[in-house]
Amino acid sequence: MFFFLASAFFQTVSVTVSTNKYILAPTIRYIEYSITAPLMTVAIALQIGIMHTHTLSMLAMFSWACMMARLCCEKTREAKSIVINKLKVIKDDISAMQLTKGNKVVNELRKVVFFTQTASWVMLGITFFILIDAFHASQNTCGSVNAPENAPEFIWAILYGELLFFVLISFMQILEMMGALSKQQAELSHIGLSLVSKIILGWLIYGANFVQA
Numbered sequence: 001m002f003f004f005l006a007s008a009f010f011q012t013v014s015v016t017v018s019t020n021k022y023i024l025a026p027t028i029r030y031i032e033y034s035i036t037a038p039l040m041t042v043a044i045a046l047q048i049g050i051m052h053t054h055t056l057s058m059l060a061m062f063s064w065a066c067m068m069a070r071l072c073c074e075k076t077r078e079a080k081s082i083v084i085n086k087l088k089v090i091k092d093d094i095s096a097m098q099l100t101k102g103n104k105v106v107n108e109l110r111k112v113v114f115f116t117q118t119a120s121w122v123m124l125g126i127t128f129f130i131l132i133d134a135f136h137a138s139q140n141t142c143g144s145v146n147a148p149e150n151a152p153e154f155i156w157a158i159l160y161g162e163l164l165f166f167v168l169i170s171f172m173q174i175l176e177m178m179g180a181l182s183k184q185q186a187e188l189s190h191i192g193l194s195l196v197s198k199i200i201l202g203w204l205i206y207g208a209n210f211v212q213a
Contacts, residue, residue: 030071038063048135062127069120080109165197
């Protein structure tokens with residue numbers, strides 16, 4: 001219940017918040033992701049049979065760090081945009097040396113955007129590598145494909161379905177960075193994908209583990 005309430009609260013704030021220099025919709029979004037993404041990752045891990053506390057903690061930390069890296073990426077992109085717009089306004093009023101320094105700042109910010117985005121992809125890859133490796137290792141011990149110990153179909157749907165949603169949400173940020181999506185389109189895409197991924201995960205876990213029981 002907390003999972004869905006937290007997500008609903010932050011997504012509502014993200015949609016309704018007025019954009020200003022103190023708080024931006026992407027900031028709210030990634031703060032929410034930093035809470036719900038680790039919870040989702042731990043839920044997936046528990047469903048595939050990972051019960052070791054240290055492993056669950058590590059997966060949660062990787063998921064949280066991934067979201068924080070993307071938040072840093074968003075904040076750096078915003079800072080880069082502010083510097084670029086400022087340089088356009090004052091370029092006729094400053095010296096060539098000052099303009100060169102300003103362009104160097106933009107280039108350095110662009111590098112930070114690249115590094116933080118790359119770091120987030122690496123952490124996402126590590127997280128799901130651990131999940132997929134553990135899942136298939138457990139399946140290999142079950143013997144035949146039709147063995148009763150094999151994971152039911154909903155476990156496969158949870159693991160690979162949520163992997164798909166995590167990757168799609170990541171691509172949304174890249175598409176926005178490339179200018180293929182406007183801020184409004186990106187925001188709506190993030191909200192839609194996040195909502196669907198959470199509903200499907202909750203429905204699969206609840207429906208398969210509790211309703212059928």
